[in-house]
Amino acid sequence: MAFVSLVQVRVFAVITGSPHDFSGVSSVHGAGEICKVCHTPHNGRSREAPLWRGRLAVYDTYRLYSSDTLDATVNQPRAPSKACLTCHDGAIAKGPVTGCIDCHVNGGHGSRDNNLSDDHPFSFTFDTALAQQDGALQDPSVATVSSLGGKTIKEGMLYQDRLECSSCHDVHATKGDSKTAAKLLLVSNNQGNLCLTCHNK
């Protein structure tokens, strides 16, 4: 019975009505469709993100986070995070087919910003070795996350062992607490729970 009720809850897709549902914004932002702003069933333009409709982030290089206490090697944004940055770096706004830099930057909207130096680092490998080296991080292969059905950090949050935007935020508002939590957080950050999922403080 428990299984049946779970299935029924999921009949309504959770991206519908989420912050990433632009179907009602205007005709150029998906024309009443939801997935279309990011994805296309045919003739995708980038192989770095699944069936990606427009272009990925425009910058070749971003100013990366650095810190004297950082043990990780932070790389330039990798594919899954570049998909997020496509809109969230402010250089390209949401939009179909051509990518909206044409309207939103050249048209005077938005501001180009490749500064990630004041943001939590991402696109770095978070593994047992890093946890040991740092001394204040959970071992991602061992520590489990209850809101993700008891999956480990590695299984439930990392992408190919890397921390990416999607390690904290679920763009589709589908996994873990993201269905209801602010900022599409995989783990609700009440009492710092999301931070403390990885940071052993």
Place this chain on the structure above:
Amino acid sequence: MNKKFLMGILVLIVAGFVAAPAFAAISGSAHDFSSETWSGGQLCVVCHTPHNASTALPAPLWNHAATAASFTVYSSPTLNAGVLPQPGPSSKACLSCHDGTVAIDSFGGATGSEFVTGSDLVGTDLANDHPVSFTYDTALATADGGLFDPATKTVSILGDKSIKDGMLIGDKVECGSCHDVHKTKGYSTSSSKLLLVSNAGSGLCLTCHNK
């Protein structure tokens, strides 16, 4: 009005309903080439023949030249369906025009010269198209975590058939899982892309993708 008269009216009404489907939905559809001179005014013959069918494809009574292309298949780090095979017979039937290597009017042993162009052209590079010819079953849905169980999820416009019964072909996602070539099933009767389910609000995508 007497009973006989009323019954007569009723019979006429029912007959009207019955008569309506006599016009098949493929007539006048994107796949109706009967107005082309090379079709000889026929409709089904471009793909099918009642006799002496081609064995080039195990598609029903096949009459069209089959593509011999080698396709680049879709892949992705987040794809749980494994390494995709070359397109299966059902999708190859579609690709035997839509890959652009075989002319639409190459059928019945003849070699034609009219090729699919524009947005209808899929090409032989399928790496930028939604994957096809992979098994979509309960196990895949469980492994992926972002897909509905095709055996239990029902589709209202397909008469509440399950995804498995209404959309999959031999348990696989094929071109025909989204598009109805004959413009007969579900929403396809009013869809320019012959979509089985309307994609308003991304309804077609969200039929399978649990997002």
